[in-house]
Amino acid sequence: MKNVTLRMAWRNLWRHGKRTWLTVGAMIFSNTLLVFSISLQFGSYDMMINNSLQAFSGHIQLQHPRYLKQPKMRYAVPAINARAQGLREQLGMSAISARATGFALASSEERSYGLQIIGVDANHEPLVSTLPGLVKRGRYLQAEAVEEIVIGSVLARNLKVEIGDELTFIGSGFDDSFAAGVVRVVGIFESGISDLDRSMAQVNLGYFQDVFAMQGQGHSIVIRARHIEDVDPLMSSLSITTANLDNLAVRHWDELQPGLRQAIQADMTSAWFMYIVLIVLVAFSVLNTQLMSVLERTREFGTMMALGLKPARLARLIMLETGLMTGLGLIIGIGIGALLTGYLSVVGFSYPGMAEMADKFNLPDHMYPTISTLSLILGPGIVALGSLLAAIYPALRLNRLRPIEAMRAV
């Protein structure tokens, strides 16, 4: 019997082929657009997160509990090297590195600029940050070497220094003492992230601790997860273990870079506003079509009811018709959407002005949408749901149908 309903539903659809195609067309249009723009969104969010986090801040950091709000030298983590080593053994991963951070005024022969100076563990730093790999001239720091410094490209240009030149820096140390040193520029990195290129410099942690009187302390232990999905499980295992170790705060990347999560949220909100408008318009289209098709068939339905069909069965028929229409829109829409997106994910695309915008969010100047099951299904799935919801009203109207009156209807 089920088969009969299905066949009836299918044939009913093609009684007005043009109307059905127009309704399905609205779905295909929206689905294609949704597949494309959701894939694009997901792709660019992933890229934004990865590019911003991998460059420097890492996925998770362990810090003094007050350091996040007030990044001051005195909120330090004691015996930071041993602590980082302990974590590496305990978690069985090597992408964990200790850092210390200070501010100093650096002077070359000609120029002076304020900079952020980071003491890093040269052995492990390349595993948590892409910056060491982005050294374009010279080389990265050698482990244990003292009086070596790696600086950003814009900073190097502003200071007018080259590889091999000397820099003098002065700042204040942990105990408010005067911290000063003379270092040789061994490498210049170019990350494309203007904040880093403009104002950051790195020296070896041991040397930093000596100059700034840190006594073996540092400010953060940086952890880079293999995948962004690994961050949350890692967080929970860390908060269990470190809660027992004295009070260190475990910081998730969205605390370290709150702007990133919020920029994504803001973008999501405005994008979903647009998607919902599209989905509502499709739902209206379906409502129109199905309501009209129910009204047209009043006589026919009256006859069917007189023959003994229950209104519920007729309602199912309407829902089935809608379901078939939706299915058609879904398959064709996803198909076209996947083709279009797949093509653009290979060749990439760009529009005038995009390069300037992308730069603000650490994105390349061509966008490559990434297709995933979720990005294919999500939008069209909601369109289908909206369409089925829209068909409920016409279907329920059938309950009010009285066979005799209905058969007399025009």
Added chain:
Amino acid sequence: MAVFRLNFNTLLTLSWRNLWRNYRRTGIMLGAIAIGVWAMIFMTALMRGMVDDMLNQGIRNLPGHIQIQHPDFLDDPNVVNSIAEPSGELLLVLKQSGTKRWATRIKVAAVIASERETRGINLLGIEPDAEADISGLPALISEGRFLETNQDKGIVIGAKLAERLETRLGKRVVVMSQDPDNNLSERGFRIVGIYRAKMPGLEEFNVYTARDTLQQLLHIEGRVSQIILVDEDYREIEPLYEKISQATPPGLDTRTWYQIDSYLAAMFNMMDGFVLVWVVIIFLALSFGLVNTLVMAIFERIREIGLIQALGMRPALIVYQILLESLLLLLIGLAIGNSLAVATVKPLESGLDISIVAEGMAMMGVSSMLYPNLTLYDMVLANSVVIILGILTSILPAWRAASLDPVRALNTN
């Protein structure tokens, strides 16, 4: 055969009545058009508001609509790339030209130290009088006072920097920077004012002193980094730019805001395109329903159309009648959609608090209050797109209805 003549009024009545023969279908379609038009205008007003804010903030941070500086200054903002204070013809033009607002300023990298902390900053030496129009800073002072004269000995810092430095109003800080000979100059300043910027990031970096005081500190008497001009409207600065760049002595670089900040320029240029794309996408989603409605309305009336054709109504009139029907539908939908949009945007014009994503918005260069901007241009654009494209998509069904063969049409059931 007598030609069936109809005047416009009759045609209008016919269309109007046809529209309400199937009030449910018309109602649903009106709903769809109204929602679509509402979404077009509402979303556009929000986007405009956001981009306007981005541009205003961005231009205030540059600052100014036009800057005159040493050709190397933008690349290398160092004290050695300074210029002489304006004189001669340039000074004359600055004073005479349409601008009401111009000032010189010094901008150098510096280090600021309190008793507890040291930070790298952007040190600005300004002429306090003009600052209200250039950066709007005086209005942002939350504690203490703004700088008063070009010789003021005080310093104004951001609230966030004060927190970082663990200092407060009335305390002293030491500022260090290099002079043109790369000697370190330093000097103590008393904090006379603290400001709160709309963009949290700036509070930490921009520190303000009086111009002459800073000239003394850096040993650059009579020299400045930039000359800043503000025109009435940042959109129309070409005439002023022409005049200024002609008067600028050779060796100096005159630039407009959009030449300096390519991100702002890109946003400014892309905005109209964004609006158009959004309006057209919504229209396309609507158009399926519109065509559907017309096709069905015609389908139901095939016999009727055949009959009036047989009675002598010219095909052109049938096309007109159907187009008029479509136009009426669109106009009513637009009226509802426009009123909805105005009704929803107006209450929001006092500002929409989006501080929940403040730091994300700051990345885009937007502050945490969003002021929707409903412009006539956008409303006209949305309405014309709907009417023009709406009529265009109606032509095909209408033309097909008019080219029916009356004999066949009359015999369909």
